[in-house]
Amino acid sequence: MVKMKSITSVSVTFTEGKTITEVVGSTVMLPCNQSVNKINQLTWTMNSKTLLSYRPGGLLYTHPEAERLNITMSLSESERYTLIIKRAEKNHTGNYTCEATIAEKGILEQTWELIITDHEQTGNWIIPLIPVAVIVPCVCCLIFIFAMIILRRSCKCRAKSRHPTAEMRKQPEDIYENCLEIDVRQRSSHPQPHHCNHRAQ
Template structure:
């Protein structure tokens, strides 16, 4: 009897765990990975779609579209800003279409339908990745741009340094000290030249004049 009660308790615990997993398990859905710029289509399939009362598309729990038969389609500002549309054609009835997927379209999408058979929902996790070529191009641009920027900075720094040296040289040339030194050198050269002239003049022989004696 005790063994039977123990088995019954284990079975109840196992059943309770199964019920909890069933209650908290996510609704039917799947993960979709697409490349940036590609066309994404999400089909909202429902067995009782012909007996539709209301259909709602959501992205991250934010309503994008709300459709009720015989009434205008409600389009939210979020759907307009993300450039998402819902098809109303018979071939793609109630299909969510993203013409050119971008990073901003990444998220969880839900299609909620309310029919005569009861409510149902489908979920998708949409992941938008960058194109491999785009990644390579970005890496190439970075690899080329960084050395070019470093070289440009070095050239600008050298140009500024040369300009500063040139200004300093010009300032030194036109400074009062340089002018005084130049004047001193000119005076010294003039003095030497004058001394040389005097020396040459002193060493030059005087012409001899013979005396004339008056004959008496």
């Protein structure tokens, strides 16, 4: 979204940046129209407080607020005019504006909203996963153990139904012994005739 307005014959172009959310301790880099090469002056502000001022061919002036917040600006070709915050803290949260004065174009402004959050806030979604990661394997192990117990019991029942018990094996032997006893009794109750051999006279 670009807005144009003139203030005493000086045009000001506002370019809206975007909201950036970073974690405490991270390095934050806010670009400032890297395509702009010919500028008369460039200023970075935070919540309307001046942080850095730069004139081509001159020195980069760092204001006390930038020193306090440990904020610098890159002048390299790849990251020209990029605001750099090393080891960001929560007090770095705010609106950052890059204001570039360009010959024949007026003033170009670009604003970024920076939000710095704690490690705990960004990692809150991990905390509920810890009990789940512990409980799920335990439940799976219990299910496996119960399944093995049921399987072993069913196998034992099948084995018993296929093979006769020791008592069933003894039954034919008992029947055989009973038959022998009956035969012996019958013989004792009906004695065999005794044959006598007479001597010849």
